[in-house]
Amino acid sequence: MACTPGVKTMGRRLAGKIAIITGAGSGIGAATAIIFAREGARVALADRREIKIQAVANRIKDEGGEAIPVLADVQYAGQVQALVDKTVESFGKLNVLFNNAGVRASRSTVVEVSEEEYDCTMATDVKGLWLCCKYAIPVMIQSGGGSIINCSSVSAFVGQPLQGVYNAAKGGINTLTKCMAVDFAKHNIRVNNVNPGWVRTEMNEAELAHWKAQGSKELEEVLRLHPLGRLGEPEDVAWAVVYLASDESSWVTGASFLVDGGYCCQ
Secondary structure, three states: OOOOOOOOOOOOOOOOOEEEEEOOOOHHHHHHHHHHHHOOOEEEEEEOOHHHHHHHHHHHHHOOOEEEEEEOOOOOHHHHHHHHHHHHHHHOOOOEEEEOOOOOOOOEOOOOOOHHHHHHHHHHHHHHHHHHHHHHHHHHHHOOOEEEEEEOOHHHOOOOOOEHHHHHHHHHHHHHHHHHHHHHHHHOEEEEEEEEOOEOOHHHHHHHHHHHHOOOOHHHHHHHOOOOOOOEOHHHHHHHHHHHHOHHHOOOOOOEEEEOOOHHHO
């Protein structure tokens, strides 16, 4: 029987778990939220775009799942603490945190990138992740442990042109993940990364469309970098997150999971 990429048989691998997903309004975050709910989790959807997370919450509820939308920008401690508080108030505990929210600086060298873009990239991708962990981990300890999954990138492992700030942020995520894995293992909290290659998210689609309109060969080059011959879909990454959130990965911590179509094989 032929298989469609990203489509799997649904089960209840996350039954009884409570999860927070940041950047849940679109792309990998939205796909993960929907699959989490299908797998039995109750989810708090965080994003700074209220219309987007409400739409995802509505879809989950239409499918019989449980979700709450929480307007939050992970750059700000007060909003992150309110997100965690709202999750516990609604569901009673917290077992899983998927730090998915992220931005990227414009494609430029470190000389050309503006200070504002640098600050925004670091504040969301690194500081935001730290803040979510800072407020979620004490609640996870009270809940008896949990799983934190951070969305990094293949860019954490390689040098790429015109992406210095973005790659530095993703490299920081990888290192922070390992340190937290060591610090909180005694509390039965596991901390891991997913490291996607090029995925058809809202953020990436704009760049892909621009290349196509310009007749650029950039898209051909991006495809060439993925030996499996296609770009990723949000669901490809979401299923890896499901594994790391589930009890199936109970002996996995401090790991970086490449979900990259073979990008880093070369």
